[in-house]
Amino acid sequence: GNSVTQMEGPVTLSEEAFLTINCTYTATGYPSLFWYVQYPGEGLQLLLKATKADDKGSNKGFEATYRKETTSFHLEKGSVQVSDSAVYFCALRGSNAGGTSYGKLTFGQGTILTVHP
C-alpha cells in the first residue's frame, strides 16, 4: 500500500534560517504529492503540490520538487519567519497512468516546526 515517511520532529530554528523537512514515499502508479500546513488550533491548508515527476510546487517562499528516482518530496524554505511555526504534513494521492486519482490522501505523521525570533 501507499505510505509517507517524514523526518522526525520537532524542528526548532531561528528566524531567517534555512528549512528542510524531508519526506519520502512508497506508492504504486503515479501519485500526486502534497504539503499541508496546520497552524495551532486550526484545520489543514494546502501549501503546495506536484502532480508528476520533476514538477516543483511553490507557495509563500516554500518549495518542494517531486523526485521519482529518490521517491522524495522534501520541503524547503530559504528564510523562515516566526509566522511559519506550524505542523507540516506531507501527503500523497495515488493515481493511474491516465492521471485518474484514487482520491484518498495518505499522510505522513507531521513535523512540528517552531521558529524563534
Place this chain on the structure above:
Amino acid sequence: DGGITQSPKYLFRKEGQNVTLSCEQNLNHDAMYWYRQDPGQGLRLIYYSQIVNDFQKGDIAEGYSVSREKKESFPLTVTSAQKNPTAFYLCASSKAVASNNEQFFGPGTRLTVL
C-alpha cells in the same frame, strides 16, 4: 464565504455515550471525508462519501458511522464501540473523489472522552 464548518470546536463525552460531530460545506463539492488526527500519527481516513446517499469505509472505520442525506452535510457519529475516541477530528471536501482536485479542510473538532 464558501468553506467548511465543523461544530462544536470542543466536545466532551462520557464513556459509553454516542456523540455526533457536524460537518457542513457550501462549496458544492460532491466528495466529503472524515479524518482522525492523533499526536505523532498524522491523519487517518475514517469514512468518505463520493456522492449523496453513498459512503465508503476508510482505514479506521470501526466504531464510527456516517450518513450523507444531503450534499452539504456529512455528520460523523462516534459510537461507544470506538475504544479510544479521544482525538482531533477533521472533515474535508473536494469536487470529486476520482479527480485531482484539492481537498479543503474544516477547522476540526476536538473530542475528549472523560
